[in-house]
Structure formats: C-alpha cells, structure tokens
Amino acid sequence: xxxxxxxxxxxxxxxxxxxxxxxxxxxxxxxxxxxxxxxxxxxxxxxxxxxxxxxxxxxxxxxxxxxxxxxxxxxxxxxxxxxxxxxxxxxxxxxxxxxxxxxxxxxxxxxxxxxxxxxxxxxxxxxxxxxxxxxxxxx
Numbered sequence: 599x600x601x602x603x604x605x606x607x608x609x610x611x612x613x614x615x616x617x618x619x620x621x622x623x624x625x626x627x628x629x630x631x632x633x634x635x636x637x638x639x640x641x642x643x644x645x646x647x648x649x650x651x652x653x654x655x656x657x658x659x660x661x662x663x664x665x666x667x668x669x670x671x672x673x674x675x676x677x678x679x680x681x682x683x684x685x686x687x688x689x690x691x692x693x694x695x696x697x698x699x700x701x702x703x704x705x706x707x708x709x710x711x712x713x714x715x716x717x718x719x720x721x722x723x724x725x726x727x728x729x730x731x732x733x734x735x736x737x
Contacts, residue, residue: 602681602709603627619643622698628677637666638674645684645691646698654690682708 610617623629678684
C-alpha cells in the first residue's frame, strides 16, 4: 500500500448509494465531491457492483468510450490500487473484497499493521535516544 489520505467530512444527509459513495471518495481524498461528472464515484460504484458478482472490470469497460479519457480512468484506478482498495489481475480490476465495507476493513487492517510497526520502531528510537542523551546515568 503506497498512499492513503483520510479527510474528516460531515456524513451525507441522505443515505442513498450515490451520496454514500461520494462521501467515501471525499473521505479517502479521491474526490472533492464537487465533480459534476462524478467520475471517481461512478468508477468505485461500478467496481463495487461488479464485486458483488465476483467480477472484475477492464479500464475499457469503465471508460465505455465516453466521458473522461481512458488514461484518466487508469490514473484513478491506480490511485485505488495505491491505497489498497482495488487489485489488478491481468487486465481486470477488482475491488479488494466482494463488498465495499469488507474492502475498507481490509485496508484498515493493513493500516493497523503498518502503524504497529511504526510504533515499535518509534519505541526503539525513544530508547536509543534516551540512552544517547543519558549515557552514564548512575543509579
């Protein structure tokens, strides 16, 4: 997992699928929620729907010959991959799990593991710094 950004924004007023997907995309820094075309939101929704059928989608299927360029679609797919939400197998892109909530839980698990590693290293740093700053501390 390369990069993930979490924004804290107000939950959607309405709990309809479009508003929820938009909110998730804003929370993860994929969208500002103001894009009239809702490209990123539509992509994530399509990947989530395909995941329910245990299917992947190609960048061409997501592009559908209209809207943003195929290179823009691939750019956003790579952002989904970088945060661990989507995986690529061959030419197919898959949501990491069959449900969006499960995919997000798996990303959370990855983040927890990396945070634990950083905390352990920070503890080692603190011990080393303490020893270096007080090398001959008599007891």
